[in-house]
Amino acid sequence: MTYERFAYVYDFLMQDVPYERWLAFFERHAKSLPGKKVLDVACGTGEFTWRLKETGWDVTGVDLSEDMLMVAQQKAAERGKKIPWFQQDMRMLEGLGTFDAVTIFCDSLNYLLKEEEVKDTFRHVYDHLQAGGLFLFDVHSLYKMEHIFKDGTFTSVDEEVSYIWNCFDGDAEGMVEHELTFFAFDQASGQYERFDELHYQRTYAPEQYADWLEQAGFEIVRLAADFTDNPPQQDSQRIFFVARKG
CATH class of the missing domain: 2.20.25.110 (S-adenosyl-L-methionine-dependent methyltransferases)
Structure with missing residues (x-):
């Protein structure tokens, strides 16, 4: 999948997306981390990435789309934020170093259409986390x-x-x-x-994601829904995971 022209209308399409709620969820669970290095995977045009930067996190952005990253780089420069950007596929992350936290927010993981692609992503995220680091992501629910x-x-x-x-x-x-x-x-x-x-x-059932996370070596810290810390219900629309590298 490539975005091409879509990258330039993406922010318009996402103008009502509650980035601040993703940030609040992240900060609730990441506040106990010993370091501030964050890898924001599938960062798109960088709206969430620069919010992390603005609140004091040492953040790096990664996305598959060159066009998305061009928009992200331009916006960050206009806002006076120096952020490293890398064009990589989340299924094949490599050579980026290790981080205290990795995020894949805004249901970006749902663009992976095969089970093995999700499992590959979990393994590569694991490799880019320091011991005790957190992996935070959300997905659409089956509901x-x-x-x-x-x-x-x-x-x-x-x-x-x-x-x-x-x-x-x-x-x-x-x-x-x-x-x-x-x-x-x-x-x-x-x-x-x-x-x-x-x-x-x-998307898949929460239990399936949890099983794949554990196969990759993660410990499930929190399974929640709809930007809260409450467990998912039958009609929950967005499922959140917080997993720790052992």
């Missing part, structure tokens, strides 16, 4: 895939960017196809440009 996304349509109309977002059942259990059509205003031509994106996401 959200089935009852919120499946057969759902979401729209937004704005002078700068408008979109139609349709969701369909995927080819495997826990998978959803996101079909997005954008109409972005081009200042040079004074016209709207249409482009289409097709994205796939897949």
